[in-house]
Structure formats: structure tokens, C-alpha cells
Amino acid sequence: MNGIPGVPDIRDEIFRGLAGRKVVAEIEADEPGVLAGVAEAAERGRGLGLEVETKFEDGDSIDAGDVLLRLRGDAKQITFAEETLIGLLAKPSGIATATRQLVEEARGRLRVVGGAWKKAHPETKASVRHAVTVGGATGRMAEHPMVYLDKNYVRMLGGLRGALEAVAHLEDHGKVVQLMGEEASLFEEAKLAVELGATTVFVDTGVPADIKPVVEALESLGVRERMKVAFAGGVQHGDLDLLVRLGADALCIGRSIVDAPLLDMRLRVVEMLS
Numbered sequence: 001m002n003g004i005p006g007v008p009d010i011r012d013e014i015f016r017g018l019a020g021r022k023v024v025a026e027i028e029a030d031e032p033g034v035l036a037g038v039a040e041a042a043e044r045g046r047g048l049g050l051e052v053e054t055k056f057e058d059g060d061s062i063d064a065g066d067v068l069l070r071l072r073g074d075a076k077q078i079t080f081a082e083e084t085l086i087g088l089l090a091k092p093s094g095i096a097t098a099t100r101q102l103v104e105e106a107r108g109r110l111r112v113v114g115g116a117w118k119k120a121h122p123e124t125k126a127s128v129r130h131a132v133t134v135g136g137a138t139g140r141m142a143e144h145p146m147v148y149l150d151k152n153y154v155r156m157l158g159g160l161r162g163a164l165e166a167v168a169h170l171e172d173h174g175k176v177v178q179l180m181g182e183e184a185s186l187f188e189e190a191k192l193a194v195e196l197g198a199t200t201v202f203v204d205t206g207v208p209a210d211i212k213p214v215v216e217a218l219e220s221l222g223v224r225e226r227m228k229v230a231f232a233g234g235v236q237h238g239d240l241d242l243l244v245r246l247g248a249d250a251l252c253i254g255r256s257i258v259d260a261p262l263l264d265m266r267l268r269v270v271e272m273l274s
Helices: 038-047 075-106 127-133 151-156 160-166 186-195 209-220 240-244
Strands: 022-031 049-056 068-074 112-116 146-149 172-179 200-203 228-232 250-253 265-273
Touching: 022 075, 022 209, 038 049, 038 068, 038 075, 038 186, 038 250, 068 075, 068 265, 075 240, 075 265, 112 127, 112 228, 146 151, 146 240, 151 160, 151 172, 160 172, 160 186, 172 186, 186 200, 186 209, 200 209, 209 228
Parallel strands: 112 250, 146 172, 172 200, 200 228, 228 250
Antiparallel strands: 022 068, 022 265, 049 068
């Protein structure tokens, strides 16, 4: 497990004098945040042959100095734990923390949707999606069942009309469609989307001011109360008040969550057993 096939692990020499002894170590938080990845880290630790005691669960708020996992094993196993388990906790916890902050900032005024998992590496996609959920965001723009027509679906199906007509037979599904102002003004695109059966119009331009003409279009048709307006593109902490004032009902968060800094933590040896 030194990462170099066929090369002896130097730790076998370093720890030769500790043969038969057990080590107790703890992974502790260096800063407050929201914890994610506990089950995966505990499972990996046990797979390394360690005894693992978990102190918190995913979604718990933690403080600096809190002990997250307590581990017992031989010296080499403990070094493997430091190399692998922190990585299974720190980044997901950073994402969960950033998500929770946005959800708390929204204060129920907006539906916070975490689309960030789609931008993650395939090997970490499930972990990112789980962390977003732990942080309190939903992974869906509307309640199930729904059909989501993003801008590339719309382009491939020949525009808004082609896209919404392609799913018109799914009468029991909500229909979320992205608007980009590529076919007409956003005002006209929003009106067309309503006429073709959309239930949520999603402004994916990254320009908050683009929410206004979409809301005006819905109001002009008398459907504002039943139609939802979503927004995405470069949303950061501090933007939510503006989005609410402009009329957004939901926002989709991407890079600001994926790029959240990891939640710093460390492994500390606390006891050497005979």
C-alpha cells in the first residue's frame, strides 16, 4: 500500500520495533462546520483492519476540536488511515458546510438546488451529491415526477417548442425548461414556455436582471402564482436577497459549492498500548 508496485513499504522497517503494539488515534476538526462522509470513512477504516468508533453523524454541526473518529490499530494501519480517511471527510464536509450556509441564508425564501455534483469528477460525483444533500439543499428543481429540459436538450430538439412538445405526453410530470434568450427575448421565451406546458422556467444566463422580464411575462399571462422561476449562474453568498427581490423562487448552485474549501481536520495519536 505504498503506491509503488513491487517496492517494499519502508514503514515495515520504521515500525519493526512496534510489532504487536496497538495505537489509538483520533481524527479531530480544526474548524467548525457541517460533517459529511462519516459512513464511508468508517467503512474504509474498518477495511484497513482498524477498530473505528464514530462520534458524529452526517449533517451534524461540529466545532473546532471535536473528535470525529476514534481509531485503534497497529502503527502502519494508523498511517494508512491518515492518508485516506481525512480525504473522505474533509472535502465533503467543506461542501456540506458551504451548502448549509446558503440554505440558512435563503431562510426558506428560495428553493436551493445543488447542481454542483454534475461538475465533479465521476469518481467523486456520488460523494459531492451526498454532501450537498447533507448540507440541506435538494438535488431536484421540482418535485418528482418531473422532466428537466436543459439548454442542450432544447437545442437538440429544435428549440423550446420542439423540446416541450417532445414531453407533452408526460402529463403527470412537471416540466422544467431552461431559458437563454437564444430564440427570442426572455419575455417572449417565457410566454412560449407557459403556453407549451412548462411548470418551471429556469433562467440560466447568470445575469440576475434577466429574472425581471421572465416574471413580467408570467404576470402578463396571469400565471405567476402557479409558475416557478429558477435562476443559476455565478451565485455567491450575499446574492440571495437580490434574487428574492427580483422574483426568483429557486436557485441552482454549482461552482461555489464544488469549489468550497475543505473543512480542515487532523489525525492525532493519543495513546500507545502494550
